[in-house]
Amino acid sequence: MNSDIIRKDATKLAELIRTKELSPVEVVKAHLERIEIMNPEINAVVTVAHDALKAAKAAEAAALAGETLGPLHGVPFTAKDSFDTAGVPTQLGSPIFKERIPATDAPTVARMKSAGAILLAKTNLPEFSFWIESDNLLSGRTLNPWNLERTPGGSSGGESAAIAAGLSPIGLATDIAISVRGPAALTGVVGLKPTHGRIPMTGIWPRVPRRFWHAGPMARTVRDVALGYSLLAGLDGADGFSTTLPALDTGVGAKPNRPIRVGWLVKPGFGAIDKDVASTVEAAAEALKGAGVIVEPVRIPVLEQINALDLLWKLQAMETKPAFKEVTAGHEDLIYKHVRAIFDTPDTSIKDFVEAEQQIEAMRDGFAAYFQRYDALLCPVTPVPAHAHDASEFNINGQSVSSLHVMDATAFLNVTGLPGLALRFGTSSEGLPVGVQLVSPWLAESTILHLGALLESVSPVRDLHPY
Incomplete structure (x- = not known):
């Protein structure tokens, strides 16, 4: 039964708990057992919440008593170890913050709990969330x-x-250049980076540069990500970037009253793209076309003219270094190589800083023009499937490129604040997941969630998993 439980998505688990076909205790125990078996092999979980089972027993009592249940009542969730969690360590992937225990939950964590979800564990990340691999001292x-x-x-x-x-059916993640969508694509799950500000960043460190940071849900199904987003979105009164709308339409199962127009793009604009990735994006375009969506190849001039990742590096070098140096002062021997590399990055001149900000405005304008004609963009998430650990470069179709190129198809959404959804739609020649990325206009998450659900319904890899 435990293997059946861990394969169900969060929405189904919540349904079975509401109908008393499963108990929260059974569900939490199944995932705790899975962590005990699998985590020594993959090292994904860094801390198990000490009171998860106690919370499950309370959730079970509430269900049996006929109390009103939240949409995720009794369902376990995990959170990246940059989200503050009351009474549970939040260590930011750094020995400097070892055993740091926050007094309060980040609003995102609190909102999951208010929906009845149970914090199960915290998950690994690079030091201070600043690298393309999850590795730290x-x-x-x-x-x-x-x-x-x-x-x-x-x-x-x-x-x-x-x-x-x-190990978990649903979780909380953050993204400053790739960090929700890239990992989702490389492991074959679903990740949403919503419009900037839709989910508050309060209680999540680092705080700078906050105008590019996003929080978002991760899960194994589009409907779970949509549910998570509906629970997490909205201003919190503390994050000045957070925004809200009178109503939130997740879009899953929605029936648009007109044909949706989608442009698809592999190149030019993203640099070298692996053949397996390119063919997966094209297959997804054909699948959408078969579902009645208007789909056509496009070019987006600003992607060819401006490299968003270059802009991020120029701005982060100025803004993250002071914050990182402040918290690491006196602990220089405890800093890992990736944060050291940030310290070694030359400062950006004021002239280049201003120019980078102006190029971001030009990129936003370019996408505003694109979305006058199209409802969404379909493109790659990463240029390659999951790559070797600590790779410094990739060989893509005979071309050698820096491993930082892994962010070239994702960073443009962070500098513009546009929403993006990553989900698996293919398999590489080596048997690894291959994802695609859907992009919509600002505050139009319902569009990409609807398109993602369409792709998921016809996906050739929907039932594949690594266990």
């Missing part, structure tokens, strides 16, 4: 459950690996 390296010699990505690689391996 405190808790070590997370491995991809599809192939232990490959990375699950970063910075939310612990979260994506945990969900892919059945």
Whole structure:
């Protein structure tokens, strides 16, 4: 029965708990057992919540008593170890913050709990969430459950690996250039980076540069991600970037009253793209076309003219270094190589900083023009499937490129604040998951969630998992 439980998505688990076909205790125990079995192999979980079973017993009593139940009542969730969790360590992937225990939950964590979900565990990340792999001096390296010699990505690689391996049905992650969508694609799960500000960043560190940081849900199904988003979105009165709308339409199962127009793009604009990735994006375009969506190849001039990742590096070098140096002062021997690399990055001149900000405005304008004609964009998430640990470069179709190129198809959404959904739609020649990315206009998450559900319903890999 335990293997059946860990394969069900959060929505189904909540339904079975409401109908008393499963108890929260059974569900939490099944996932705790899965962590005990699998985590030594993949190192995705860094801390198990000490009171998870106690919370499950309370949830079970509430269900049996006929109390009003939240949409995720009794369902366990995990959170990247950058989210503050009351009474449970939040260590940021750094020995400097070892055993740091927050007094309060981040609003995102509190909202999951208000929906009845039970905090199960915290998951691994790179130090301070700043790298494309989930590796640090405190808790070590997370491995991809599809192939232990490959990375699950970063910075939310612990979260994506945990969900892919059945340690958790749903979780919380963050994204500043790739960190929700990339790990989701590399491990074959679903991740949403919503419009900037839709989910508050309060209680999540680092705080800078906050205008590019996003929080978002991860799960194994689009409907779970949509549910998570509906629970997490909305202003909190503390994050000045957070926004809300009178109503939130998740879009799953929605019936648009007109044909949806989608442009699809592999190149130019994203650099070198692996053949398996390119063919998966094209297959997804054909699948949408077969579902009645208007789909056509496109070019987006600003993607060819401006490299969003270059802009992020120029701005982060100025903004993260002071914050990181402040918290690491006196602990220089405890800093891992990736944060050291940030310290070694040359400062950006004021002239270049201003120019980068102006290019971001131009990129936003370019996408505003694109979305005058199209409702969504379909494109790659990462240029390659899951790559080897600590890779410094990739060979893509005979071309050698820096491993930082892994962010070239995702960073543009962070500088513009546009929402993006990543989900699996293919398999590489090595048997690894291949994802696609759906992008919609600002505040139009319902569009990409609807399109994602369409793709999921016809996906050739829907029932594949690494266990």
